[in-house]
Amino acid sequence: MAVYTEVSDEDLIKFIANYDIGEVVSFKGIAEGVENTNYLLQTITTDAAAPHSYILTLYEKRVQPGDLPYFLGLMDHLATNGISCPTPIHGRDGASLRELAGRPAAIVSFLAGMWLKKSTPAHCAELGGAIARMHEAGRGYDGHRTNSMSIASWKTLIAQTSDKADTVVLGLAGVIDQEFRYTAARWPNDLPSGVIHADLFPDNVFFLGDRLSGLIDFYFACNDALAYDLAICINAWCFEPDGSLNVNKASALLRGYAAVRPLTRQEFDALPLLARGSALRFLLTRLYDWINHDAAAYVQPKDPTHFLDRLQFHQQVDGPVAYGINFEDVSG
Amino acid sequence: MAVYTEVSDEDLIKFIANYDIGEVVSFKGIAEGVENTNYLLQTITTDAAAPHSYILTLYEKRVQPGDLPYFLGLMDHLATNGISCPTPIHGRDGASLRELAGRPAAIVSFLAGMWLKKSTPAHCAELGGAIARMHEAGRGYDGHRTNSMSIASWKTLIAQTSDKADTVVLGLAGVIDQEFRYTAARWPNDLPSGVIHADLFPDNVFFLGDRLSGLIDFYFACNDALAYDLAICINAWCFEPDGSLNVNKASALLRGYAAVRPLTRQEFDALPLLARGSALRFLLTRLYDWINHDAAAYVQPKDPTHFLDRLQFHQQVDGPVAYGINFEDVSG
Numbered sequence A, B: 001m002a003v004y005t006e007v008s009d010e011d012l013i014k015f016i017a018n019y020d021i022g023e024v025v026s027f028k029g030i031a032e033g034v035e036n037t038n039y040l041l042q043t044i045t046t047d048a049a050a051p052h053s054y055i056l057t058l059y060e061k062r063v064q065p066g067d068l069p070y071f072l073g074l075m076d077h078l079a080t081n082g083i084s085c086p087t088p089i090h091g092r093d094g095a096s097l098r099e100l101a102g103r104p105a106a107i108v109s110f111l112a113g114m115w116l117k118k119s120t121p122a123h124c125a126e127l128g129g130a131i132a133r134m135h136e137a138g139r140g141y142d143g144h145r146t147n148s149m150s151i152a153s154w155k156t157l158i159a160q161t162s163d164k165a166d167t168v169v170l171g172l173a174g175v176i177d178q179e180f181r182y183t184a185a186r187w188p189n190d191l192p193s194g195v196i197h198a199d200l201f202p203d204n205v206f207f208l209g210d211r212l213s214g215l216i217d218f219y220f221a222c223n224d225a226l227a228y229d230l231a232i233c234i235n236a237w238c239f240e241p242d243g244s245l246n247v248n249k250a251s252a253l254l255r256g257y258a259a260v261r262p263l264t265r266q267e268f269d270a271l272p273l274l275a276r277g278s279a280l281r282f283l284l285t286r287l288y289d290w291i292n293h294d295a296a297a298y299v300q301p302k303d304p305t306h307f308l309d310r311l312q313f314h315q316q317v318d319g320p321v322a323y324g325i326n327f328e329d330v331s332g
Helices: A009-016 A065-080 A121-138 A151-168 A172-186 A226-237 A247-258 A265-291 A305-315 B009-016 B065-080 B121-138 B151-168 B172-186 B226-237 B247-258 B265-291 B305-315
Strands: A023-029 A037-044 A052-058 A098-100 A103-109 A193-196 A205-208 A211-215 A222-225 B023-029 B037-044 B052-058 B098-100 B103-109 B193-196 B205-208 B211-215 B222-225
Touching: A009 A023, A009 A098, A065 A103, A065 A121, A121 A193, A121 A205, A121 A211, A121 A226, A121 A247, A151 A172, A151 A265, A172 A265, A172 A305, A193 A226, A222 A226, A222 A265, A226 A247, A226 A265, A265 A305, B009 B023, B009 B098, B065 B103, B065 B121, B121 B193, B121 B205, B121 B211, B121 B226, B121 B247, B151 B172, B151 B265, B172 B265, B172 B305, B193 B226, B222 B226, B222 B265, B226 B247, B226 B265, B265 B305
Parallel strands: none
Antiparallel strands: A023 A037, A037 A052, A052 A103, A098 A103, A193 A222, A205 A211, B023 B037, B037 B052, B052 B103, B098 B103, B193 B222, B205 B211
16 A cells, blocks of 8 residues: 655646546545556546546556556456446547656546455456456457566565575475476466466456456456466465465456356366465565565565465366366366 | 554444444555554445545553543534544544554544644734634533643653763753753742643644644643743744744744734733743653664654753744744734
8 A cells, every 4th residue: 555656736736737538536546456556537628527537657667668558458348348447548649658747557447336345256267267358358359468477577576585584484496496497397387378467366356246346457467378367366366365276256357257258178287386376476575575575665575485385285286177167067 | 653553343343333334345544643553544434435544543552541522523623613633533423532553542533634854933823813713612621631742740750861971962960951941940830720731742733735734732731821821832833944933934823823812911922931841841842852763763853952952042042033023913
């Protein structure tokens, strides 16, 4: 929860003048989003009875400015193709990306809904369906972005964390080193691929009541194996606080997905390995943040050991059936 | 900037069900307010075309629960009497105050506008007028609350900070001790009194363009000398970053006030002393927060020395004329 960048009154007025969205009536920093600064912006047009809400995002250091056209173009593309997600607002000059307070910045539409602090298998089924529809809608997108959090990056993160990993959990450096060798040697490169979200944690999925209302935060989106999004969601949505898998949730997620886009045999077989890789990826980034955390920063780092528990679960599973599915259940 | 208390989905739904404001469509923590947790709440009713915005506040440890009926009753009273401020929303049971996530909590109306990061004398004149109208509107309010930040509390704060004050600025403990003796011996008890806001810093005053749109955050409001609100605003609005007084701003503030409610001779004469007292009050609370700051907390403490500069300015002034006014200018 953080507002990293303050915006002066003059800069805001000048920025908004690029758009056809009326006059600013409210501008409040939002205590969500750990990577970027988000403001809730309300404007009113002369013909409107009530203000209209938007999100104004200032992109901070973790986002590569060169990637922003890919992310914003993707949101445009997905929205055009029926996916509920924040839609970039274009200025009178046609551009959705410009600069504010020395940062790249964009205004996107405000998406109704709230993220779930507690989810059920039914929510996971909704999520699965939404991911599949997003994957289908992403097919026609002509942008391309390599996954910056793929195996190559894990190697760098391991080098940056290995000397201190054992101060977090004794033996962690060894576990990570061994897991990396195992995963890297077997990582599949021929799975069906396309645009994936790559960070669909619960705070990036909005619901209205029990219905999924949209997906947000596409700032890790990339081209990679579609099933890797599912592996991330198994880790992000389907574990209990005690570290055990909720099989009902995993099963509902995968069946919800497959009802829209059936899995291939290769994807089905690869699930445990993809889940291990995804657990390792989040273990590494959280470990890095944990070790390099600035005590004076607004953002508290997340406990990396949750992903060690998940990794160890996936290491011992006896194939994809551990996630509550047989191939027939997800092959259409 | 902080969200101290998270609210579960179930608790939120149950809480909102007490009100006649429709269904929740959005609920986002706001990165403003250092004392309480504030959420922007949007709801929609079946007959409305667009969602309606509210602020949901959870009162944290600095607010005495016993004071909340005074604060909420005051906001009701002021709104009824034409003052633009957040208005408490009453539930079907008539109550505006109830409990959420183990905290006292209330929903208030959403006030359009933004606080100014940079103000002009014209803004200060607007502010003066708004304070005077608030003072007039407060007359009929039958609640009563002693100023918890008055002289009696300064003594306590001095006792709690004196041993470490010199680690912040060498000699500070002595300056504070001497100033307290001076101020306490002369503090006026017979000035016109009534309901004051007592914390009208720029972030508590909203503007739309150059017009003041409302006052927020009444959680230090109390019954005290009316002119003390002006003394606080001289300190909070009228100094340059280099510590010098902007006489044009002070003059505009006081004239703007007096155009609505003229000052008495006693109030005029008391201004330098009230300004010293108010500078001491904020110096002490910021010093306390600075010394007792938890490095892991979300909120960065504010530099107390800004109020030492202000105090030293008021110590050397040659009467109220230093604030850019003669008695004739403000006596109606």
